[in-house]
Amino acid sequence: MSASTVPASQAPAAEGPTLARSIGPFQLFAYTLGGMLGAGIYGLVGRAAGELGSAVWLGFLVAMVAALLTGLSYASLGSRYPHAGGAATIAQRAFARPLLTWVVGLAVMASGLSSVATQSRVVAENLLRLAGLEGVPTLVLALGFLLIICGIVLRGIQESMWVNILCTTVEAIGLVLVIIVGIPYWGSADLLETPGNEGIGLSFLMTGAILTFFAFIGFEDTINVAEEARDPRRTLPFGIIGAMLAATVLYIAVAITAVSVVPWQELSAAPGPLAEVMARAAPWLPGWFYVAITVFAVANTALLNYVTASRLVFGMARQGLLPKPLASVHAGRRTPHVATLALLPVLVALVLAGDISQLAAATVLLLLAVFTVVNVALLVLQRRPGERKGGFEVPWPVPAAGALVCAALLLNRLGTGDWRAPALAGALLAAILLGYAVLRPKVTEETLPAA
Template sequence: MSDAVAEPTLRRSIGPIQLFAYTLGGMLGAGIYGLVGRAAGELGSAVWLGFLVAMVAALLTGLSYASLGSRYPRAGGAAYVTHRGFGRPLLTWTVGLAVMASGLTSVATQSRVVAENLLRLLDIPGVAPVLISLGFLVFIAGVVLRGIRESMWMNMLCTAVEATGLALVIAVGLPWIGQANLLETPTGTIEATLILQGAILTFFAFIGFEDTLNVAEECQDPRRTIPVGIVSAMLVAATLYMVVAAVAVSVVPWRELAVTPGPLAEVMARAAPWMPGWVFVAITVFAVANTALLNYVTASRLTYGMARQGLLPAVLGRVHPRTRTPHVAVGALFVVVVALMLAGDIGQLASATVLLLLAVFACVNVALLVLQRRPGEKPGGFEVPSFVPALGALVCLALLLNRVATGDWRAPLIAGVVLAAILLLFLVVRPRGVPLVQD
């Protein structure tokens, strides 16, 4: 009888409700709290239409991710799918590190936001924000290291607080509905080009659904759970966004909302002046902390998955026998995140890596097209027609080109530098990858 001990694996403990909360929490974040104002500047009182169109555009890629998750429930997420579809280590490396860069810069940025808001909330004199940021990162890393169950419970708590914040806005603002023309735009008419331009901006409120693919290996019945979690969460998020947008422009005229630093805080101040101002500061802390948690989980599972594919050092693919988490990956990423946090303001870097996500979305959509046409590939529990990933890829590429052409030139430049660094690192490391087992 063999004395060999079976290698520990990730724990399958995520059920449908937990995955729904995970996906929803990834999208809600703190972005919607400021995005409503910027979108109102583009679309006027018709801002809710922008969210509707953006939801349709985002759902194309969301459906592709749902299909892929039901086919290949692996921790590598986009990197695994890209490797499976194209078998090109350089492309897989680039996709994986682009997603990782986006997640890690986001965590580092959010740690500073949490520190700033906690100082405002608790009014602690003489405490350096960097110490609170470091303490927050230690706490988040500890939760991720402790186990996927603990991470899911913390996410469910934070997501409930985020959703409650939006529900509060809706509850206090509903009596104001009807006091504004919800079809009024800056140009005076509803124009397709105007709505599409606004949808390009509001599309980014849906980013976060892609994180779900990286925890597929820890889901119970992923063939069913992944599609239900992604699609239902996207629909709920879109509904919340549209109702919040309609309420916001009803309480605060859209011209004022567009220039207000805290749009939803201003809505609450006018519709519910009796509510203490610290409430929204506290909600912001939960929202930002949740996004940081999910990005950390995503990055650790992506690192684990790429290590298992032979694209990163094998030690990063180890799983702790007790916690059943990729503990080496979690520890290695902690060092990187702390270094990014100590580097100072990396907001521009975080914005630039979001551009890389659009390219990743396009690549994943094309990979699904390739896999759908490959003989011998088993279908998943949730299949979509080929036009879904095809349109999804076109939409993402169009959004990327629009962002590069019309946005701040610094973000595309930084994104280009990050991409060049990823390619240079590939030449230094020279990972070859390992053949995939066809399941």
């Protein structure tokens, strides 16, 4: 029997210590929300206003519907197979093609690691701005930050969760404050005004969805910690869906506030759109306030991506796709300590490489391809006789529509005319394939705990 068809209840018992099931429903909710509420929303509102005018809020609403299709698929799959390894584990279970599993796993890992490295430098730059330190190399602070988050991830999943809750709370407070100070301005703008008064049609809505869809990326990280959640068949869907709905409410309210306080034409030209909103609606707020929030938001994104990458490495090693020692669990801390430490030199190398923003953009393309594969995987598993059901099931049109939406977004990104990100994505994919050809990993029976 292949690893892809072993029911979780029949999976062999893991030898040695296992990951601790200690994550509650609120922590899962905060984990998902924290993954989405990154610093990107602080700049995305301005870019979106330039394309959508005062109707920018509508773009977030349509994007939520598009993103929720894939979010529902992840919620269903997580309730079926609450195991570390995330998309890689699901791809192997659905298709039983080690090469595809390898590509999916390393694509997600590349996205996470490039994000951690990029955010480490951003944290360092903002800390220098906050402290007014001159002469301190950004690189030193970035590497120091990497060591701190590595230590948190090593310490335990509960420690990582509580740090995430703190950072997510600060991020949310920053957005809520924008809404509160801007509410008196509500009603002062035509919320359906578009550039050139082109009207709101299907093409307009698609443009808005494509632009703002990426504000919701981050929900996919949650499935990687499902094995450490209590009652994941119930709590994981709650965490993903609840967080996506909460993020949508925040995004729409922030968008309405932004165009109400600052005309959309000026908002789109502002280097810091929400900082401009606060400067007009709350001039009493010190200028460093949003710099500090940015530090929390970016640090949180880096932490969550480090957790995700470590669990992905752990899950792939357990399948036999990566060296077996990477599947070790610390007896005391119950964390994948070898996988966590193995990622550190890779991250240090990425930080030392300098500006890897193009690499981060390239991995977004690979992530859209992974979303497409995951949606198709759910379709396959739903139709497989004898395949276990989850605690949260969705009808087949949901993953079918999710796959189509993600494939359309991928094609749109490829057709933007900017060849750098697609070329780098192609090079990264070629490197992943070369790694498979050289290492020839063998998939073994998954030693996953029963759900």
